[in-house]
Amino acid sequence: MAARPNEARPPGPGSGPPDTQQGMRRRNLARVMHTVRAEGPLSRAAVAARIGLTRAAVSTLVDELIRAGLLEELGPDRPAGVGRPGSALALSDQGPAGIGAEIGVDHLAVCAVDLRGAVRARAVRHTANRGRPPGPVLAELTALFGQVVAEAEGRGLRPAGLAVAVPGLVARDARTVVRAPNLGWHDTDLAPFLPDGMPLTVDNEANFGALAELWLGDGTPLDFVHVSAEIGIGGAVVLEGRLLRGTRGFAGELGHVPVHPEGPRCACGGRGCLEQYAGEEAVLRAAGEPAPDENRVEVLAERAAHGDRDVRLALRDAGTALGIALTGAVNLLDPEAVVLGGALAALAPWLVPSLERELARRTAGPVCSVAVSRLGSEGPLLGAAHSVVRAVLDDPPVASGRA
Amino acid sequence: MAARPNEARPPGPGSGPPDTQQGMRRRNLARVMHTVRAEGPLSRAAVAARIGLTRAAVSTLVDELIRAGLLEELGPDRPAGVGRPGSALALSDQGPAGIGAEIGVDHLAVCAVDLRGAVRARAVRHTANRGRPPGPVLAELTALFGQVVAEAEGRGLRPAGLAVAVPGLVARDARTVVRAPNLGWHDTDLAPFLPDGMPLTVDNEANFGALAELWLGDGTPLDFVHVSAEIGIGGAVVLEGRLLRGTRGFAGELGHVPVHPEGPRCACGGRGCLEQYAGEEAVLRAAGEPAPDENRVEVLAERAAHGDRDVRLALRDAGTALGIALTGAVNLLDPEAVVLGGALAALAPWLVPSLERELARRTAGPVCSVAVSRLGSEGPLLGAAHSVVRAVLDDPPVASGRA
Numbered sequence: 068m069a070a071r072p073n074e075a076r077p078p079g080p081g082s083g084p085p086d087t088q089q090g091m092r093r094r095n096l097a098r099v100m101h102t103v104r105a106e107g108p109l110s111r112a113a114v115a116a117r118i119g120l121t122r123a124a125v126s127t128l129v130d131e132l133i134r135a136g137l138l139e140e141l142g143p144d145r146p147a148g149v150g151r152p153g154s155a156l157a158l159s160d161q162g163p164a165g166i167g168a169e170i171g172v173d174h175l176a177v178c179a180v181d182l183r184g185a186v187r188a189r190a191v192r193h194t195a196n197r198g199r200p201p202g203p204v205l206a207e208l209t210a211l212f213g214q215v216v217a218e219a220e221g222r223g224l225r226p227a228g229l230a231v232a233v234p235g236l237v238a239r240d241a242r243t244v245v246r247a248p249n250l251g252w253h254d255t256d257l258a259p260f261l262p263d264g265m266p267l268t269v270d271n272e273a274n275f276g277a278l279a280e281l282w283l284g285d286g287t288p289l290d291f292v293h294v295s296a297e298i299g300i301g302g303a304v305v306l307e308g309r310l311l312r313g314t315r316g317f318a319g320e321l322g323h324v325p326v327h328p329e330g331p332r333c334a335c336g337g338r339g340c341l342e343q344y345a346g347e348e349a350v351l352r353a354a355g356e357p358a359p360d361e362n363r364v365e366v367l368a369e370r371a372a373h374g375d376r377d378v379r380l381a382l383r384d385a386g387t388a389l390g391i392a393l394t395g396a397v398n399l400l401d402p403e404a405v406v407l408g409g410a411l412a413a414l415a416p417w418l419v420p421s422l423e424r425e426l427a428r429r430t431a432g433p434v435c436s437v438a439v440s441r442l443g444s445e446g447p448l449l450g451a452a453h454s455v456v457r458a459v460l461d462d463p464p465v466a467s468g469r470a
Numbered sequence: 471m472a473a474r475p476n477e478a479r480p481p482g483p484g485s486g487p488p489d490t491q492q493g494m495r496r497r498n499l500a501r502v503m504h505t506v507r508a509e510g511p512l513s514r515a516a517v518a519a520r521i522g523l524t525r526a527a528v529s530t531l532v533d534e535l536i537r538a539g540l541l542e543e544l545g546p547d548r549p550a551g552v553g554r555p556g557s558a559l560a561l562s563d564q565g566p567a568g569i570g571a572e573i574g575v576d577h578l579a580v581c582a583v584d585l586r587g588a589v590r591a592r593a594v595r596h597t598a599n600r601g602r603p604p605g606p607v608l609a610e611l612t613a614l615f616g617q618v619v620a621e622a623e624g625r626g627l628r629p630a631g632l633a634v635a636v637p638g639l640v641a642r643d644a645r646t647v648v649r650a651p652n653l654g655w656h657d658t659d660l661a662p663f664l665p666d667g668m669p670l671t672v673d674n675e676a677n678f679g680a681l682a683e684l685w686l687g688d689g690t691p692l693d694f695v696h697v698s699a700e701i702g703i704g705g706a707v708v709l710e711g712r713l714l715r716g717t718r719g720f721a722g723e724l725g726h727v728p729v730h731p732e733g734p735r736c737a738c739g740g741r742g743c744l745e746q747y748a749g750e751e752a753v754l755r756a757a758g759e760p761a762p763d764e765n766r767v768e769v770l771a772e773r774a775a776h777g778d779r780d781v782r783l784a785l786r787d788a789g790t791a792l793g794i795a796l797t798g799a800v801n802l803l804d805p806e807a808v809v810l811g812g813a814l815a816a817l818a819p820w821l822v823p824s825l826e827r828e829l830a831r832r833t834a835g836p837v838c839s840v841a842v843s844r845l846g847s848e849g850p851l852l853g854a855a856h857s858v859v860r861a862v863l864d865d866p867p868v869a870s871g872r873a
Contacts, residue, residue, distance in 0.1 A: 091494060290717050304802065311709065313804020314693050314838070324798040325832065328730065337797065337832035394740065395727040395798045399707065401716020429728065429740035435717070 092128075093462060095120065099128050100137065100158070100460045104182075108141055108155035129156060135465045136162045137182065158182040163227035163459045164219050166265075167452025168208055169272065170233050172197050172249050172297055173361045175204070177211040179219035179226065180452035182459065184283070188218035195361060198251045201244075205260035212262055227459050228266035230451035231257065232275040234297045239316040241268045248334060249298045268454060272447040273301030273319060274310055276408045279442050279450030281305050282457070287438075288403035292396050294321060294389065295409025295446070296364065300342045304400060322346065324392040344388030345418075347410075353381035364410040371417045382417035389418060390425025397426065397435055408440035409447065415439040495531075496865060498523065502531050503540065503561070503863045507585075511544055511558035532559060538868045539565045540585065561585040566630035566862045567622050569668075570855025571611055572675065573636050575600050575652050575700055576764045578607070580614040582622035582629065583855035585862065587686070591621035598764060601654045604647075608663035615665055630862050631669035633854035634660065635678040637700045642719040644671045651737060652701045671857060675850040676704030676722060677713055679811045682845050682853030684708050685860070690841075691806035695799050697724060697792065698812025698849070699767065703745045707803060725749065727795040747791030748821075750813075756784035767813035774820045785820035792821060793828025800829065800838055811843035812850065818842040 098118045103109055106117065115125040132138040141155045160181050169176045173195065179188040190211045196204050208231075216226050235247025242258045244250075257269050277293035289308040295301040302321030304311040311318045322342040323335045330339025343349055347363045354377040359366050370378040393405055405426075407415050423437050440446060501521045506512055509520065518528040535541040544558045563584050572579045576598065582591040593614045599607050611634075619629050638650025645661045647653075660672050680696035692711040698704040705724030707714040714721045725745040726738045733742025746752055750766045757780040762769050773781040796808055808829075810818050826840050843849060 288717070302802070306709070306714065311803070314691070314806040315804055318802065318804040320801040320804070323801045323833075325729075325794050326731065328794045335833070391728055391731045392798070395795070396802055398723040398726040399705070399721065399799055399802060400714070401718055401721040401723070403717040430726075430738070 095124070096128055096132060096463045096465055097461050099125065099132060100463050103138060103156050104158055104184075104460060108157045110155060114156065131465045132463060135463065137459070137463050137465070160185065161223040162225065163456075163464070164224035165452040165455025165457075165459070166212065166215065166219075166226050166229045167275075167448050167450070167455070168212060168229060168231045169448040169451065170196065170204060170208065170231065170250070171272075172234060175208050175211055176448050177208065177215045178448055178452050179215050179224060180449070180456055181224055182456060184453065184456065186449075186452075187222055187224060188215045190214050196250055201250075201252055201255050201257065201260055204250075205257065209260070209262055226265060227464075228268070228455040229262065230268040230270065230275070230454045231261070232272040232447035232451045233257075233269060234272050234299075234301070236317050236320075237269050237271050239312065241270060244269065245317075266455075266458075268451075270451070270454075271301070271303070271319075272297065273303040273409065275448075275450030275454065276301070276440075276442070276446035277303035277305050277319075277406075277450070278310060278454060279446040280406055280408055280440055281308065281310075282453050283442060283449060284406070285441060287406065290400070290402045291404040291406050291435075292321070292393065292400065292402050293319075293406045293408050293440075294393075294411055295407075296345075296347060296411045296414075297409065298348065298363070299346050301409060304396075304402075306400065306402075321392055321396060324395055326388045326391045341388055341392040345385035345392075350378075350381045350385050353384060354378040364413055368413045371414070379417055382414060383421045386418035386421030387425050390422040390429070393422070393426055394429040397430055402435050404436045404438050406438050406440055408442065410444050412440045412443040498527070499531055499535060499866045499868055500864050502528065502535060503866050506541060506559050507561055507587075507863060511560045513558060517559065534868045535866060538866065540862070540866050540868070563588065564626040565628065566859075566867070567627035568855040568858025568860075568862070569615065569618065569622075569629050569632045570678075570851050570853070570858070571615060571632060571634045572851040572854065573599065573607060573611065573634065573653070574675075575637060578611050578614055579851050580611065580618045581851055581855050582618050582627060583852070583859055584627055585859060587856065587859065589852075589855075590625055590627060591618045593617050599653055604653075604655055604658050604660065604663055607653075608660065612663070612665055629668060630867075631671070631858040632664065633671040633673065633678070633857045634664070635675040635850040635854045636660075636672060637675050637704070639720050639723075640672050640674050642715065644673060647672065648720075669858075669861075671854075673854070673857075674704070674706070674722075675700065676706040676812065678851075678853030678857065679704070679843075679845070679849035680706035680708050680722075680809075680853070681713060681857060682849040683809050683811055683843055684711065684713075685856050686845060686852060687809070688844060690809065693803070693805045694807040694809050694838075695724070695796065695803065695805050696722075696809050696811050696843075697796075697814055698810075699748075699750060699814045699817075700812065701751065701766070702749050704812060705799075707799075707805075709803065709805075724795055724799060727798055729791045729794045744791055744795040748788035748795075753781075753784045753788050756787060757781045767816055771816045774817070782820055785817060786824045789821035789824030790828050793825040793832070796825070796829055797832040800833055805838050807839045807841050809841050809843055811845060813847050815843045815846040 102114050102117045111126050115122040138156050139159045160183050162182050164179045164181050167178050174193045176191045178186050181187050236245045238245050244252050244255045246253050273295050276295050280287050291305050293303040300322030303319040323340040325339050326341050327339035331343045333340040333343050351358045426434050505517050505520045514529050518525040541559050542562045544560050563586050565585050567582045567584050570581050577596050579594045581589050584590050639648045641648050647655050647658045649656050676698050679698050683690050694708050696706040703725030706722040726743045728742050729744050730742035734746045736743040736746050754761045829837050
């Protein structure tokens with residue numbers, strides 16, 4: 068059991084870079100941006116009151132952010148001279164944009180989101196990516212990227228980075244796909260295939276879906292387990308408002324929690340994993356349905372909605388298995404909620420009753436709530452784009468050598 | 471699904487108190503303390519180099535810490551005047567002390583630990599606390615506390631706080647025992663029973679055991695699952711060097727992860743929980759042994775060491791069940807290691823082989839390591855005392871109005 072290099076002891080208030088004037092200034096710039104994002108439009112005085120700095124200090128920070136094109140003043144036209152009136156500040160909708168991309172089994176998608184969180188450009192292409200090598204898939208994605216960037220630039224936006232959601236495990240370098248079984252990719256560094264000269268982050272689609280839920284969801288708590296599905300079961304864990312990554316970057320693999328320890332063999336090497344009971348293929352098999360090549364979730368949702376008894380029973384049993392696996396997760400993590408997102412959101416009406424029954428039956432006392440994502444399968448793409456925007460808000464790109 | 475009051479959005483670089491000179495000074499004082507703790511004795515120049523501040527800035531901080539009795543200068547006698555030679559700094563062994571206490575089913579214990587981490591006073595009493603009401607148990611604990619404090623004060627130490635480890639779930643207020651089934655306590659606020667006028671923290675024994683492992687263990691990583699046992703199975707999760715608490719403060723309940731979903735009923739309301747296969751009572755039952763009233767783990771370890779075949783088989787099966795539950799935990803958390811601590815450490819020779827076999831069989835790729843705590847059943851008491859010491863290091867009590 069070896070400690071990680073350069074991290075021999077836990078981080079604490081005593082570790083990390085020293086506090087300097089420069090670091091303090093950067094954190095305060097971020098505070099202004101986040102305050103205006105959360106509560107704007109706001110006057111300088113209101114920002115100062117919210118973050119507990121003097122009005123003069125806030126004005127200096129605000130002026131820097133306006134010069135960098137990150138904040139803007141909304142009317143009324145302010146008179147020249149000192150003593151600005153309470154003119155309202157908002158995040159710029161002409162500033163940096165986050166570019167999000169998604170590689171799905173059935174589609175590719177790219178979008179641009181501005182600092183205010185609005186989607187300003189979007190392109191989707193339906194393609195069958197199962198078993199297709201990375202080169203052509205990423206060439207096609209790069210073409211969509213070019214299209215979206217041109218459109219965003221035409222609207223006065225400057226792309227600040229690219230974040231790509233993939234249906235698989237991604238290493239902690241945030242660029243290497245370790246395993247994406249449904250694409251057939253493994254140990255593939257995506258960076259050489261993607262546009263040069265722009266900060267790049269690759270992450271698991273369930274992780275980006277969970278972040279979208281955290282940032283955009285309606286009343287999503289700070290501690291939750293996010294469950295999604297494409298072919299397998301995806302999962303992600305958010306604790307205290309932060310995505311749990313784990314040592315290798317593989318945390319949140321709810322699909323491989325054992326449900327029946329001597330159940331069927333799973334591709335992961337285990338037996339009786341949740342995916343063997345609640346994954347799309349397992350549900351289709353249980354329902355006696357042939358597995359269509361594409362749009363499996365849509366097919367299942369449609370049949371269930373039309374009252375197909377076998378599909379409904381198969382989904383009920385999948386919900387039971389989800390409830391067993393989530394009982395373990397709830398005991399380990401004590402989250403405030405479980406959120407069903409991604410493609411699972413569409414199946415929620417037939418999964419949730421048995422899932423909730425199982426959770427209630429197995430956990431004493433007040434149990435965490437079960438919610439269904441409003442973002443559904445849009446979550447990963449939006450989460451990717453917003454992750455770039457968040458990075459700008461967290462460390463606003465303001466020239467450091469100002470007068 | 472409601473957001474928690476006053477915490478509507480996730481914390482980020484833009485939230486929290488504003489950066490001020492005063493806050494910066496406090497964080498830099500903590501940096502000096504932690505640097506000297508981790509690498510001392512160190513000269514002022516070495517501290518400055520380690521934390522990246524100027525020698526002059528560090529000298530000011532060090533002088534404050536010396537005046538407050540938190541740091542001391544070891545020889546050689548430094549000459550009067552400016553230009554101090556490289557005289558070495560160490561944490562004071564006459565300064566604040568952390569008082570740790572443990573309420574066990576079979577015993578009560580209190581100890582005092584100085585800033586350097588040395589145990590300077592200790593008192594233990596063997597008492598049968600099962601089913602005994604809080605009043606008399608805590609009166610007895612308070613008597614031990616008085617004894618240890620008097621001894622510590624006699625050695626020039628000043629108690630800085632009391633932390634109490636209990637075998638049960640503790641609310642996030644860090645004083646109320648929600649459920650301690652083996653004591654028979656529930657919804658009991660311990661504060662009124664304990665000495666007044668001293669900062670108090672009550673926490674689960676597995677949590678304090680995990681913190682002791684993090685702080686005192688030999689090469690313990692920053693991400694691990696800690697498994698312990700008294701009567702039931704205790705668990706605690708440390709991620710990125712921080713203890714996971716969860717929404718209600720109940721995170722880490724590995725003992726109630728379902729292992730066989732239709733297995734025997736558990737007191738928690740579930741079925742087939744890990745505790746039903748690997749808890750002390752389950753192991754004793756499986757071994758066909760009558761359950762002794764006290765010291766059950768010692769009895770099991772002794773019989774296994776003497777080659778008792780039934781006990782060994784029962785422990786092997788318990789290890790298998792631990793491996794199944796930990797497979798779920800490893801998939802969810804992706805920790806670097808599993809650490810067997812507390813009373814389980816004594817049973818490790820008979821649990822670990824089947825536990826490791828099960829983990830390896832069920833998880834693809836490099837699996838996290840399994841380690842046995844050297845602290846064993848001392849962990850919770852030491853973790854409690856050290857948690858008080860850590861709080862002093864994290865925010866050194868230095869008068870803020872210095873000249």
